[in-house]
Amino acid sequence: MPETHCPEPDSVLVAAVRRGDERAIAVVYERYGGQLLRLLARLLGSREDAEDALHDLFVGLPEGLSRYQHQDHFGGWLRRVAARLALMRLRADRRHPHISLDGLATLDRLPVNAGDGTDIERALAKLDFKLRMVFVLYHVEGFSHAEIASLVGITSGASRVRLSRAVASLRAKLTP
Amino acid sequence: MHLPFMHPRIESLSALSTPARPRPSRKVLAHVADCARCQQDALLLRAVLSSRYADEVDAPSHVLERALEARRQGSRVVLATEDAVAPRRRTGVGITAAAVLLLVLGRLGWNTSEVDAGNTHGELQFSPGLPRPGATIEVTYRAPLSLSAAGRLVVRAILRSANAGEYDEAMPVSALMTLRRNRGGVFTGSFVLPDSVWYAAFVVEDSTGAVVDDDGGRLWDLVAANADGRPAYLALVQRSHHLMGVNQEEGLVVAQRLTRLYPDSLGGWGLLASYQSRIGLDQTDSVLSQRRAILDRFVRRGFAGDVGRLSWYARGLDSVLAPSLRDRALSERPDDPFSIQWRLVLGVLRNFNRSHDTTRALTDLDGLWSSARGQENLHRRDQISTYALNAVALPSGRVDEIHKWARREIEAAGATRNVRSLRRSLAEQYAGIPVLRQEGLAALRAELAAIDSASDSERPLGETRVRSARRHDAIRRELLAAAGRALVASGERRAGLDTLRLAVSSGWDVDLFREVAAARKAAGDTAGSIEVRALVAADPRSTAADLDSLRSLLTRAGRGRLDSLLARARSELVSRVLEEARYTEVSDSRVSSADSRTLSMRQLTRGRITVVAFWSRFCGPAITDLPRMDTTAVSLEARGIATVSVVEEAQSADLTNWLRDHDVSMPVYHDRAGETQRAFNQWGTPNYYVLDRQGRIAFGPLTSADEVLLRATALLSAEGR
Numbered sequence: 072m073p074e075t076h077c078p079e080p081d082s083v084l085v086a087a088v089r090r091g092d093e094r095a096i097a098v099v100y101e102r103y104g105g106q107l108l109r110l111l112a113r114l115l116g117s118r119e120d121a122e123d124a125l126h127d128l129f130v131g132l133p134e135g136l137s138r139y140q141h142q143d144h145f146g147g148w149l150r151r152v153a154a155r156l157a158l159m160r161l162r163a164d165r166r167h168p169h170i171s172l173d174g175l176a177t178l179d180r181l182p183v184n185a186g187d188g189t190d191i192e193r194a195l196a197k198l199d200f201k202l203r204m205v206f207v208l209y210h211v212e213g214f215s216h217a218e219i220a221s222l223v224g225i226t227s228g229a230s231r232v233r234l235s236r237a238v239a240s241l242r243a244k245l246t247p
Numbered sequence: 248m249h250l251p252f253m254h255p256r257i258e259s260l261s262a263l264s265t266p267a268r269p270r271p272s273r274k275v276l277a278h279v280a281d282c283a284r285c286q287q288d289a290l291l292l293r294a295v296l297s298s299r300y301a302d303e304v305d306a307p308s309h310v311l312e313r314a315l316e317a318r319r320q321g322s323r324v325v326l327a328t329e330d331a332v333a334p335r336r337r338t339g340v341g342i343t344a345a346a347v348l349l350l351v352l353g354r355l356g357w358n359t360s361e362v363d364a365g366n367t368h369g370e371l372q373f374s375p376g377l378p379r380p381g382a383t384i385e386v387t388y389r390a391p392l393s394l395s396a397a398g399r400l401v402v403r404a405i406l407r408s409a410n411a412g413e414y415d416e417a418m419p420v421s422a423l424m425t426l427r428r429n430r431g432g433v434f435t436g437s438f439v440l441p442d443s444v445w446y447a448a449f450v451v452e453d454s455t456g457a458v459v460d461d462d463g464g465r466l467w468d469l470v471a472a473n474a475d476g477r478p479a480y481l482a483l484v485q486r487s488h489h490l491m492g493v494n495q496e497e498g499l500v501v502a503q504r505l506t507r508l509y510p511d512s513l514g515g516w517g518l519l520a521s522y523q524s525r526i527g528l529d530q531t532d533s534v535l536s537q538r539r540a541i542l543d544r545f546v547r548r549g550f551a552g553d554v555g556r557l558s559w560y561a562r563g564l565d566s567v568l569a570p571s572l573r574d575r576a577l578s579e580r581p582d583d584p585f586s587i588q589w590r591l592v593l594g595v596l597r598n599f600n601r602s603h604d605t606t607r608a609l610t611d612l613d614g615l616w617s618s619a620r621g622q623e624n625l626h627r628r629d630q631i632s633t634y635a636l637n638a639v640a641l642p643s644g645r646v647d648e649i650h651k652w653a654r655r656e657i658e659a660a661g662a663t664r665n666v667r668s669l670r671r672s673l674a675e676q677y678a679g680i681p682v683l684r685q686e687g688l689a690a691l692r693a694e695l696a697a698i699d700s701a702s703d704s705e706r707p708l709g710e711t712r713v714r715s716a717r718r719h720d721a722i723r724r725e726l727l728a729a730a731g732r733a734l735v736a737s738g739e740r741r742a743g744l745d746t747l748r749l750a751v752s753s754g755w756d757v758d759l760f761r762e763v764a765a766a767r768k769a770a771g772d773t774a775g776s777i778e779v780r781a782l783v784a785a786d787p788r789s790t791a792a793d794l795d796s797l798r799s800l801l802t803r804a805g806r807g808r809l810d811s812l813l814a815r816a817r818s819e820l821v822s823r824v825l826e827e828a829r830y831t832e833v834s835d836s837r838v839s840s841a842d843s844r845t846l847s848m849r850q851l852t853r854g855r856i857t858v859v860a861f862w863s864r865f866c867g868p869a870i871t872d873l874p875r876m877d878t879t880a881v882s883l884e885a886r887g888i889a890t891v892s893v894v895e896e897a898q899s900a901d902l903t904n905w906l907r908d909h910d911v912s913m914p915v916y917h918d919r920a921g922e923t924q925r926a927f928n929q930w931g932t933p934n935y936y937v938l939d940r941q942g943r944i945a946f947g948p949l950t951s952a953d954e955v956l957l958r959a960t961a962l963l964s965a966e967g968r
Contacts, residue, residue, distance in 0.1 A: 083925060089370055090462070093315050094921075100314075104306025122310050129314035131324030134372070137389075155327040191291075209258070210292060216258075231256070238257045238288055245291060 081145035091133045100129060103146055107153045113207040114157035116196035124156050154208060154222055161200040194244040198237060205230050206237035254278070254285055257292075319504065320477060321377025321470070368460045368928065369394065371402075371451060377472040381442045384469070388426050388434040388451055393458045400426045400434050400451050405708055407485040408443040410625055410663055414491050415448070417664035419704045426451070445471045446485035450708045461709035463928040480509050487518055491525075498522050513556050516541050520560065539564050555585030582618045587627045590615055591634070605643045609635065616655065625662050632656035646682055667705055670694060671726065678733035685737070691730045698723055717827065724750045728763055735770045744772050751779055755823045755957070757786045768800070776800060777812070785816035787960040788953050817964065824961035831944040836926035838891075838916035841898055846916065848923055851891050853942045856962055858883060858955055860892040860913070861924065861934045864905055868950075869933040873909065876933065876952040880913035888959050893918050937962060 084102075087095030104125065111121035128135075128149075139148055195203060204223060208214040209230070214222070216230040223230070255275040279285045374385040386402065394400060404423040405415055426434035440447070448466040452459040468489070470482040483505040490498035499522040505515035520538060523529045542561050546568070550557045558572035576586045595615065599608040612635040619627040636652035643649075653673055660666050671694050677687030698719050706715045727750035734743030744767060751763050760783045768776035780797040783789055801809060835849040852859065860876055862869040880890035890913045896902060897919045906915060918924055927936060927944070935955045936947030939962060946958040 083922065087925070091318065093318075096315065096318075097311060100306060100311045104311065108306045108310075122307065125306060126310050126314045126317070127324045128326065129311060130317045130322055131326040133318075134323055135326035137370075137372075152326055159327060231258070235257050238291065241291055242284075242288060 085136055085139060085145060088133050089136045096129060096132065099132070099149075103149050104129075106146075107149060110150055110153050110207075110212060111157055113195070113211055114154065114204060115160060116192075116203065120160065124153070124160060128153055128156055150212065151218075151222060154204075154212075154214075158204060158223060161204070191241075191245070194241050197244065198240055202233050202237035202240060205233040206241075209234050254282065257288065320508075321375075321472060323376055368462050369451065371449060371460075371462070371467045373467075373469055377470060377476065377478060378440055379474070380440055380444055380471050383437055383439050385437045386424065386426060386435065390432075390434060390451075391460060394451065394453055394460060395432065397453050398428050399454065400428075401454055401456075402426060402436070402438075403450050403452060403708060405448045405489070406441060406444045407446040407448075407489065408441075409445060409481050409485075410622055411485055411488060412626055412629075412663045413488045415489055415493065416707070417660075417666070417668065419665050420706060420708055421704060423449070440469070440471065445479055445482040446489060448489055448708060452711075456703075456706070456712035456715075459709055459711050464709065466708060477508060478504075480505070480512060480515070483508070484514065484518065487522070495522065495525050499526055513545055513550075513553050513560060517556060517560050535564070542568070555580050555583030559585045559588065582620065582624070584619075584624050584627050587615060587619050587624060588630075590618075591627075591631060596634070599639065605639055605645075608639050609643075609645075609648055612639065612652075625659065628659035629656070629663075632659050641676060641680070644680065644682065649680075649683065665705055667697070667701075670697075671722065675726070675729040678729050681736075684733050688730060688733050688737070691726050691733070695723060695726050695730075698726075720754055721756065724754055724756065724759060728759055728766075731763070732766050735766060740770055744770055744775060748775060751782070753823065755786075755820060757783055757788065773800060781812040781816040782819065785813055785820050787956050820957075821961050821964045824958060825965055827958075828945045828962070830939065830941075833938075833942065833944055834926045836918075836923040838893060838918050838923055839898065840914075840916060841903070843898060848891070848926065849942055851916070852889075852938050854940055855887065855889045856940060856959060856966075857889045857891055857938045857942075858959055859923075859927065859936045859938060859947075860890060860955075861894075861927070861932050862892060863894060863896075863932045864902070864909075866932045870909075872933050872950075872952055873911065876935070876955070877911055877913050879952040879956045882956070883959055886960070886963060888963060890914070891916060893923055895919065895921060895924070940966075 084095050084099055088099055107128065108121055108125050111124045112118050115121050115124060135152060139145070195206070198206065201223075205219055208219045208222070209216065216227040216234075219225075219230045220227045225233075255278055259272070259275045279289060369391045370389045372387045374387070375382065378384055388400065388402075390397070390400070401422050402424045403420050405418045405420055406423075407418070411418065424436050424438040426436040428434050434451075446468065448468045450459055450461040450466060468486065470478045470486055472482070473479045483501055487498050487501045487505070490501060499519070502515065502519040502522045505512075506519050509515050516538075520529065523534050528534050538560075542557070542564055545553075545557055545560075554572060555576040558569070558576040561569040561572050563569070573589055576583060577589055580586055581590070595608055595611045598604070598611070612631055615631050616628065616635075619631060632652055632655040636649065636656050640648040640652045657666050657669060657673075660669055670690070674687055674690030674694050677683040678691055680687070701719065706712070710718070727746050731743045731745075731747035731750055734740075734746055736743075747763050747767055747770075751760055760779050764776045764779040764783065767773075767779065777797065777800045780793070780800055784794045784797045786793075797812075798806065798809065833848075835847055837845050838848060838851070839845050848859075851857070858880065860880070862873060862876070864870060876890075876892075880892070883890060892911075892913045892915050894902075894915055895918055898917055902915075916923075927934075927948075933950060934948040935950070935952070936944050937949070937955060937959045939945045945962055946954075949955055949958070
């Protein structure tokens with residue numbers, strides 16, 4: 072979308088997206104798509120899966136907005152919906168596991184300490200999804216434990232424990 | 248003092264890697280300074296944030312395109328928008344109290360914020376969104392403020408089956424279902440999509456038809472699906488027919504989609520070509536080359552069953568292939584709808600235009616009518632009878648042929664649409680033909696009576712009952728004028744003059760005034776003609792000739808009355824025009840000026856009568872009306888009425904040059920984000936609104952500068968009363 076002098080406030084966008092207005096959906100995508108994709112990639116551990124999840128999010132967005140309350144920050148609401156979407160995908164994958172041979176081949180070719188962040192990506196991607204979810208939401212996305220608890224369906228205490236275990240697990244994976 | 252074996256929580260270390268977290272305490276800092284493990288953890292966290300994961304990325308456009316395409320095809324994803332229920336913990340009476348409070352608030356309607364979708368239009372949703380014909384559809388409606396207080400609402404619809412024709416004007420409208428308000432304030436209901444219906448367009452209104460929500464003129468719609476879940480071919484064809492005359496650009500998009508989903512259907516390509524032609528794209532190199540490629544593909548693939556359609560598609564594309572396909576269609580499938588079209592265009596029309604032989608033309612048309620059988624030829628019969636009646640039979644004056652073709656036209660048109668306006672038109676035409684005048688007068692009386700007993704199915708979607716009554720008044724005036732002229736012509740002078748007087752006793756239709764003034768003068772009623780001529784001269788759009796015409800009717804002695812006649816006519820103008828005014832509040836919005844300042848529309852429009860003109864230099868009708876609108880703006884400015892013209896594009900040197908080249912002098916503001924468009928609930932250009940001093944929309948949307956001039960002047964004159 073071209074740059075605008077007077078960007079629509081989120082409230083105007085939300086009303087238009089609810090009606091299924093494609094232009095408004097495109098503006099939301101332009102405004103929030105990048106950060107949602109990053110969040111999804113971190114949570115799902117794969118750019119391809121993240122793009123699929125982002126696709127689903129925007130297919131369902133107009134109807135999903137029926138539950139959105141205007142007092143919520145729209146960007147924050149979108150991030151929570153994206154996190155739930157990722158969580159549901161990860162849970163479904165756990166129930167119906169599939170292994171991407173392409174993905175394994177790529178991971179195996181990577182050195183453990185490549186020094187450009189790929190080792191961290193690998194380590195994060197290999198974390199148990201329950202730990203990865205809490206780690207990414209807390210440490211990278213800045214969610215509080217209370218928010219993570221309500222998103223994931225655990226207590227705040229459990230969120231703290233998982234964060235601690237995630238760091239321990241990462242430490243173990245990354246220490247030579 | 249810190250204990251080196253008691254590591255701080257990992258949350259405390261986060262603050263060392265990101266400023267977004269609170270700075271850790273001195274105790275934690277002291278521990279980290281001495282603890283290799285915590286230093287390692289802090290470095291690890293920092294590394295995560297600086298890794299590739301943290302890079303800014305743009306979401307690729309193909310994901311959005313796929314998502315939008317999936318939605319167009321009816322796909323929906325149910326998103327988990329509610330938080331998961333966290334495990335229950337013992338929290339004492341607080342939770343119980345909160346639950347009771349929530350329950351009470353729920354009962355009190357705390358969630359009404361979901362109900363009021365907007366001030367003027369709400370949200371109508373269907374489930375399933377892409378149904379099969381015959382399916383039961385659950386409907387949910389979140390009402391705007393204007394409808395939210397009602398207990399029940401009515402959904403009206405145009406239901407299009409496979410044979411429905413282009414344009415919506417004469418399509419019957421049905422009151423499809425009633426929506427009932429539930430405790431949450433949301434309106435719900437269900438209906439069964441009839442088996443024969445492939446496409447439907449909807450509005451929601453209150454039970455009196457006083458408030459109608461038509462989604463800002465867009466209407467809601469429903470496209471039926473095939474068994475495989477794709478939007479059905481017939482559904483998309485009907486959607487494109489609905490969009491004709493409503494939104495050509497969207498119609499083009501539907502036709503493009505039709506060809507993407509059904510590339511092997513020549514009908515879709517034909518529809519696309521039709522829209523390309525309507526929009527003026529048909530002669531561009533890219534369109535011509537695409538059409539030639541499609542033609543080539545279908546020719547190579549074989550086309551035994553569709554030679555007629557292919558011959559029509561080929562016209563203008565290939566000077567050798569097109570005539571050979573046409574000849575083949577005419578010899579192999581002479582009764583195919585496209586062969587009938589060729590026979591009409593190349594046979595009957597061409598011969599009649601050359602020879603003017605009425606008898607031969609009527610015989611040929613009879614033959615074509617007999618050939619055009621079956622459902623597939625319904626529209627051809629409409630086409631044949633319309634041409635035969637209007638171009639051949641009526642000018643010939645042959646009463647038997649006029650009756651025959653009029654009967655056939657009503658039969659053909661009535662198969663797919665409402666024929667009320669056709670009947671009215673026939674009555675007016677009959678009344679103008681001496682041998683049919685009495686029959687025409689009887690038909691006009693019947694049509695006048697029919698207005699009062701008009702079925703609600705004739706009220707267009709989106710029209711309130713008030714607007715419907717106003718439209719009926721205008722029709723009544725036209726019928727009365729036709730009847731008055733016919734009565735005078737048939738020698739019933741007094742009755743005729745009375746009828747003509749009645750025709751101009753209300754409403755403001757300057758063309759009708761001119762007609763009636765001429766008719767009254769021809770009937771020897773000079774005084775009556777002067778009265779109506781004064782109305783013409785009082786109109787701000789009138790010319791010097793109109794005033795001269797009025798003067799010429801006045802005797803030398805009577806010319807002293809000119810000023811008082813005009814004053815009375817102007818007063819009449821104000822009363823009649825203001826009857827149409829509806830004062831609608833408009834929310835504030837922002838535009839930017841040529842020097843990139845952001846301005847409030849409320850500030851720009853309050854305190855003066857103001858015309859807001861939405862136009863675009865990329866819109867043919869808007870460009871056509873632009874010089875007139877610009878002149879009108881100058882003329883209104885001289886009377887103290889401001890004009891704010893709004894374009895959707897940003898300020899640029901290119902636009903500045905364009906405005907200079909086109910001598911546009913009215914101020915231009917930029918609504919790049921479409922905020923002002925949405926505030927006015929407007930789409931399409933040109934659209935004009937006349938606002939009163941309080942910034943309320945008194946008139947609009949109007950589509951011509953002439954309409955603006957009349958209404959803005961009337962509004963200003965009303966203030967001077």
